Amino acid sequence: MKNEITGAEIVLKSLAEQGVEVVFGYPGGAVLPIYDTLFKQNSIKHVLVRQEGGAIHAAEGYARSTGKTGVVLVTSGPGATNVVTGLTDAMMDSVPIVCITGQVPQHLIGSDAFQECDTTGITRPCTKHNYLVKDVNKLSSVFHEAFTIAQNGRPGPVLIDIPKDVQFASGTYEEKSKIIIPSHRLFEPSPDFEKNKIEEAVELISKSKKPIFYIGGGCINSGPKASKLVREFINMVGSPVTMTLMGLGVVASSDKNSLGMLGMHGMYEANMAMHECDVMINIGARFDDRVTGRLDAFSPNSKKIHIDIDESNINKTINVDVPIIGDVKQVVEKMIEVWKEKKLQIDDKALKLWWDKITKWKKVDCLNYNNEGKQIKPQYAVQRLYELTKNTKTFITTEVGQHQMWAAQFYKFEQPNRWLTSGGLGTMGYGFPAAIGAQVGHPDALVVDIAGDASILMNIQEMSTAVQYRLPVKIFILNNEYMGMVRQWQELLHGGRYSESYTDSLPDFVKLAESYKAVGLRAKTTDDLDNVITEMIETKNTVIADIWVTKEENCFPMIQSGSAHNEMMLSKDQKQDKKSAEKGKILV
Amino acid sequence: MNKSVYDSPDQVSETKRHILTVLVDNEPGVLARVIGMFSGRGYNIDSLNVAEVSNDENISRITIVTHGTSEVVNQIEKQLLRIVPVHSVTNLDQEGSSVEAEVALVYIYISETNKKKVYQLCDLYRARKIENENNTTIFEIAGASERVNRFIKEINEITKVEIVRSGPVAISSIQKNEEE
Numbered sequence: 001m002k003n004e005i006t007g008a009e010i011v012l013k014s015l016a017e018q019g020v021e022v023v024f025g026y027p028g029g030a031v032l033p034i035y036d037t038l039f040k041q042n043s044i045k046h047v048l049v050r051q052e053g054g055a056i057h058a059a060e061g062y063a064r065s066t067g068k069t070g071v072v073l074v075t076s077g078p079g080a081t082n083v084v085t086g087l088t089d090a091m092m093d094s095v096p097i098v099c100i101t102g103q104v105p106q107h108l109i110g111s112d113a114f115q116e117c118d119t120t121g122i123t124r125p126c127t128k129h130n131y132l133v134k135d136v137n138k139l140s141s142v143f144h145e146a147f148t149i150a151q152n153g154r155p156g157p158v159l160i161d162i163p164k165d166v167q168f169a170s171g172t173y174e175e176k177s178k179i180i181i182p183s184h185r186l187f188e189p190s191p192d193f194e195k196n197k198i199e200e201a202v203e204l205i206s207k208s209k210k211p212i213f214y215i216g217g218g219c220i221n222s223g224p225k226a227s228k229l230v231r232e233f234i235n236m237v238g239s240p241v242t243m244t245l246m247g248l249g250v251v252a253s254s255d256k257n258s259l260g261m262l263g264m265h266g267m268y269e270a271n272m273a274m275h276e277c278d279v280m281i282n283i284g285a286r287f288d289d290r291v292t293g294r295l296d297a298f299s300p301n302s303k304k305i306h307i308d309i310d311e312s313n314i315n316k317t318i319n320v321d322v323p324i325i326g327d328v329k330q331v332v333e334k335m336i337e338v339w340k341e342k343k344l345q346i347d348d349k350a351l352k353l354w355w356d357k358i359t360k361w362k363k364v365d366c367l368n369y370n371n372e373g374k375q376i377k378p379q380y381a382v383q384r385l386y387e388l389t390k391n392t393k394t395f396i397t398t399e400v401g402q403h404q405m406w407a408a409q410f411y412k413f414e415q416p417n418r419w420l421t422s423g424g425l426g427t428m429g430y431g432f433p434a435a436i437g438a439q440v441g442h443p444d445a446l447v448v449d450i451a452g453d454a455s456i457l458m459n460i461q462e463m464s465t466a467v468q469y470r471l472p473v474k475i476f477i478l479n480n481e482y483m484g485m486v487r488q489w490q491e492l493l494h495g496g497r498y499s500e501s502y503t504d505s506l507p508d509f510v511k512l513a514e515s516y517k518a519v520g521l522r523a524k525t526t527d528d529l530d531n532v533i534t535e536m537i538e539t540k541n542t543v544i545a546d547i548w549v550t551k552e553e554n555c556f557p558m559i560q561s562g563s564a565h566n567e568m569m570l571s572k573d574q575k576q577d578k579k580s581a582e583k584g585k586i587l588v
Numbered sequence: 589m590n591k592s593v594y595d596s597p598d599q600v601s602e603t604k605r606h607i608l609t610v611l612v613d614n615e616p617g618v619l620a621r622v623i624g625m626f627s628g629r630g631y632n633i634d635s636l637n638v639a640e641v642s643n644d645e646n647i648s649r650i651t652i653v654t655h656g657t658s659e660v661v662n663q664i665e666k667q668l669l670r671i672v673p674v675h676s677v678t679n680l681d682q683e684g685s686s687v688e689a690e691v692a693l694v695y696i697y698i699s700e701t702n703k704k705k706v707y708q709l710c711d712l713y714r715a716r717k718i719e720n721e722n723n724t725t726i727f728e729i730a731g732a733s734e735r736v737n738r739f740i741k742e743i744n745e746i747t748k749v750e751i752v753r754s755g756p757v758a759i760s761s762i763q764k765n766e767e768e
Contacts, residue, residue, distance in 0.1 A: 124621060125628050129672040132616065149672060182613075184675045312666035315659070 004170040007136040007162065008033040011100065014143035016043050017176050020071050022062065022440055023047070024055040028075025029115060030102025033167035035073075047440060047469060050461040052079050054433040056086025057459070060095045061434030064420050065395055066441040067223060069150050072099040077115030080161075081122065085427060088126040090157040092424025093246060094221055096150040097157035098143075099127075105165040106134060119161045128156030134163065136171030144179040153187030154310040155221055187309065189326050198331060201281070201305045201322045202338045208279035208303075209350035211239040214262065214291075217246025217423065218284020218309060220416045222328035227416045229332040230283060231255070236339060238351055240358055242270035244285050245408055246423045253412035259358065263291040264559050265405040268366035268568055269358055274299050275565040276357070282306045284328050287318040288424070289588075297564030307331050366557040366570055367409055374525040378403065378478045378549040381529060382410040382450065385476060388533045394446045395420065395438045399431040399455030402484035402555045407450040429458030432475060436462060439471040446474070446537060453479040454503045463516040466542040474536050475544045477509060480551045488554050492572075493585050509546035518542035561587035601657045605634070607680040607688060607758045608665065610650040613673035614640050621671045622650055631664050632656060635690075635755025647675065651757045680758050688758035692736045693718075694727045694743065695750040702747045709746065713739045732756075 005013070011034050015023070022045045027035045038046055049055040052074045059070025070090075074083055080101040090097045104113040120132045129149050131142050139162070146158040205211055213234050219226050227250045234241050234257050241251050242262040251258050262270040271293075274280065280302045285291065287306075292298045295317060304320040306313070307328060314323040324331055338344075369379050382403075396411055397420040398404040404421055413419050420438060422430040435449040449456075456477055466473050478484075486501040510520030519541050523532040529547070536545045558569045562584025612618045619638055626633050634653040641649045654664060661679065668677045680686035694715070698706055706725075710717070715729040729739055733756050743749055 120617060121620070124617065125624055130617075185613075185672050310670070312663065312670055314666070316663060 003172055005173060006033065006037070007139055007167040007169050007171060008037040010136065010139045010171060010173050011143070011162070011167070012037050012041060012044065013173050014140050015071065018069070018143070018147045020044055020069070023071045023073050024049055024058045024062070024437065025073030026050075026052050026055055026075070026079060028079050028102065030076035030104055030164050031073060031079075031100075031167070032102075033164065034100070034102070034162075046073075047436070048465065049433065049436075050464050051459070052082035053085055053429070054436070054459050054462045054465065056083045056090070056097065056099065057427070057430050057433035058437035058440070058462075058465075059097050059099075060086065060090055060093075060430070061397060061420050061437030062441045063095050063097060063437075064220075064434075065417055065438040067417065068441075069096040069098055069147060070437065072097060074099070075102045075115065076104055076119065077117045079115075080117060080119040084122060084126060085425075087123055087157045087159065089422055089425040089427045089430065091126050091128065093422065094155045094217065095157065096155035098146050098150050099157060099159045101159060101161045102167070103132065103161045103163040106163045107165070109163065119159070123159050126157070127159045130159040130161065132161045132163075133166055136166050136169040139166065139171065140174045141179045144174075144176045145181050145185070148181055148186065154218075189330065194324050194326055194331070195334070197322055197324045198334050199338055201324060202335050202342070202344065204279055204303055204305065204322060205237060205239075205281060206339070206342075206344035206346055208239075208277075209347060210273075210276060210278040210354045211237065211346070212273050212277040212280055213237075213239055213241035214274065214280055214282045214285055215241060215243045215247040215250045216283065216285025217244065218307075219247055219250040219328050220284075222284065222309075224416060226284075226327075226329035226332065227251075229329055229336065233332050233336050233339070236336065237346055239281075239346070240273055240355070242266070242274065244288070244291055244423070245421060247285060248408060248419045249413035249416040252414040254414060261408050263288075264293070265409065265555055265557065266291075266559075267409075268364050268557050268570065269361035271559065271565040271568055272361045273358055277302045280304045282308075282320070283332065284308065286310075286313045287316065289317070292318065293559045293567075294562055294564045297566075299565070364570070366568070369553075369556075374527065376523060376526050376529055376547060376549045378406050378480065378547075378553055379410055380526070381476075381478055381523075381547050381549060382406050384529055385448065385450070385533055386411045388530065389446060389448065389537060392446045392537070393442070393444070394418065394448060395435070395442065397421065397431040397435040397438060397447070397449045399449070399451045399458070400426045400428045401452045401455055401486075402480075402488065402553075403450050403452040403455075403478040405485075405555045406478070411450070428455040432456060432459050432473070433462050433465075435473045435475075436466055436469075436471055439466075439473050440469070447472075448474045448476050451475055451477045452484060453477055453481060453506055454483040457503075457507075460512070463513070463518060463542065467516050467518050471542060472540055473542055475542075476536070477544065477546050478549050479506070479509070479546050480549050480553065481506060482551060484553075485555070487552070491552075491554070492560065493581065509544050513542070513544035516542070518544065520544050520546065522546045522548070524548050560584050601659065603655055603657055604661075604681070605653065605655045606661045607686070607756065608652045608654065608661075608668070609678045609680060609758060610652065610668055611641075611675040612648050612650060612671075613675070614646045614648040615673055618648070618671075618673045619650070621673070622652075622668065625667050625671065626652075626654075626664070629663075629667060631660065635753075637755050637757050649757075651755070653756055678760070680760060685761040686758050687761050688733065688756045689731055690733055690736060690754050690756040691728065691730045692740065692751055692753040694729065694740070696725050696727060696743065697748045698723050698725055699747070705746050706743070709739070709742055715739065
């Protein structure tokens with residue numbers, strides 16, 4: 001037939017029609033036909049990673065920094081199993097990803113063939129949806145549906161498994177516009193959905209005396225307009241606002257209403273305000289256990305409004321009074337409308353008293369640390385990095401651990417989509433490939449991976465990728481020769497027995513960088529720090545900056561597991577009472 | 589409410605049996621998605637039944653009997669709705685009026701001494717004989733699970749049996765459907 005093309009060609013054509021510009025991947029036997037087709041075209045760029053796990057984190061970084069869908073292409077068997085961590089990460093943090101995996105030809109499925117695995121079976125719980133495509137004529141409709149599902153409602157990863165014979169087979173391509181996706185497969189709120197709930201919520205806010213907005217990653221997923229509307233609404237109310245790790249940047253750090261991050265390593269004033277508020281407005285957050293602390297003492301006297309696009313988040317761990325199911329930008333737009341229409345205003349006097357109280361909490365100066373001596377404190381390193389990069393368009397990614405929390409505490413985010421971190425799954429090794437993805441999406445921006453010495457080694461092989469594509473990603477290692485957060489928990493909860501948390505035999509990071517033909521820099525004392533950061537920024541090449549920081553610094557403030565928001569630990573000297581410490585020990 | 593790493597603050601409601609009926613696209617893996625959600629999130633499946641109910645539209649109905657507090661069952665319903673091929677989830681207990689039935693096949697060892705009693709009991713429960721060989725008979729009994737339970741209990745007291753049960757299927761009652 002004349003109009004028929006191969007399955008592999010359908011794959012590329014579908015990607016092109018979906019507006020895909022870049023694919024992160026790694027070839028192998030079961031995807032050779034797709035790679036062959038890729039070779040013959042110029043519209044889609046391929047970034048070759050050095051391990052499939054890097055591909056999916058890079059796609060996540062690309063997606064979260066650009067707002068587009070990240071695309072991954074890997075082979076069957078080990079190629080597929082290596083992306084499982086990244087799929088789970090994207091699932092937890094609601095990142096839109098389409099992951100294409102090759103599969104052994106259909107007649108070999110189930111025979112334990114070479115590089116065969118049950119990819120759709122393995123990835124079922126860690127994808128929003130997945131497909132095994134057995135008919136080449138269904139390939140294009142599967143692709144168009146997959147992209148829609150990945151982006152629709154609460155975004156997430158979608159996987160498409162394509163047997164090799166389907167890639168070779170000939171079939172017809174159908175355009176995006178011709179595909180009808182049944183409505184039950186998507187989330188489609190009607191235009192005046194939840195109208196009564198929205199009015200109830202707005203009334204409740206207007207009557208509050210001690211309101212607080214609790215902002216999550218959902219506001220970022222809803223697009224830049226959502227952040228704009230959220231800022232506008234908070235300003236109209238005049239309420240304090242705190243953000244989750246995933247929500248940083250929705251409200252500018254410099255905004256007078258911002259109390260910064262809340263939760264386990266959040267700000268004292270934010271957590272105290274959450275504890276004592278009378279109306280809590282949760283927008284796009286999910287009452288994660290890092291945020292709530294002990295549930296029976298979580299914000300005991302407040303009425304709670306919860307705006308979420310995923311109904312399963314409502315009343316999952318915390319019962320709320322006014323649930324609103326919907327997309328943040330639509331809901332908040334409507335809230336602003338109602339607020340203006342009814343000419344509502346909050347009780348000025350009460351609000352002033354509330355702010356006075358918050359100002360007192362702020363005076364505790366919870367981020368205070370002892371910055372004496374020539375040794376670099378990790379907090380100070382992040383502060384200097386912020387000061388020296390704040391006037392540049394900068395994206396910050398992180399790995400997972402102490403450095404991640406210090407980055408969240410000390411780097412000030414003014415805009416959404418500039419902060420990429422693994423929140424839900426807590427994946428060490430996320431930051432560097434994510435930085436590569438962000439740099440691919442923003443070639444002219446400064447992209448810095450704030451890393452730890454242990455985390456960076458989890459995906460260090462991607463140095464090759466960064467250098468090959470001339471991606472001037474900066475790796476800023478807060479090197480304390482420990483898995484710092486593990487060590488901190490061992491110090492606080494396990495009698496200081498540092499079981500296996502010392503990272504012995506670390507590489508010489510400067511020489512490591514040089515061996516990849518990148519640039520290695522090192523700061524040993526505070527005297528070197530500014531020069532190293534400046535040189536790092538000015539270098540038009542991939543850089544590893546090895547920052548030697550004090551080894552046993554702890555990340556404070558901290559709500560220990562099993563404690564409540566008003567039981568924050570501000571320093572090491574302030575021990576948790578023994579009973580709740582024992583109870584907290586079994587928690588994560 | 590009990591799915592956090594922290595203790596739940598609220599009074600939990602009592603554990604009850606619930607029948608959920610789930611309409612799904614009849615596509616490969618859909619049953620695995622549903623079952624996987626239950627096992628992955630630590631929910632219970634007491635029985636499960638699945639069959640295609642509409643040939644032309646390719647839709648299957650899954651009937652799941654579960655037990656849990658109302659908070660847990662509420663989460664189960666919402667988590668099921670997140671699964672892409674799921675059309676709808678109905679908790680028949682909340683609907684009020686529903687009808688449920690199941691089928692059991694009972695393989696009964698019959699001897700001269702128990703023969704009369706067995707047949708009497710089967711008559712009483714309107715169990716239908718579907719196969720008869722030498723000293724064994726296979727009966728089929730259909731109806732509400734409680735009735736089947738009672739029958740099995742009583743027949744067990746008489747003789748050795750082997751049982752296979754379909755688990756209940758259920759539907760909201762006719763009246764309700766007409767109203768809609």
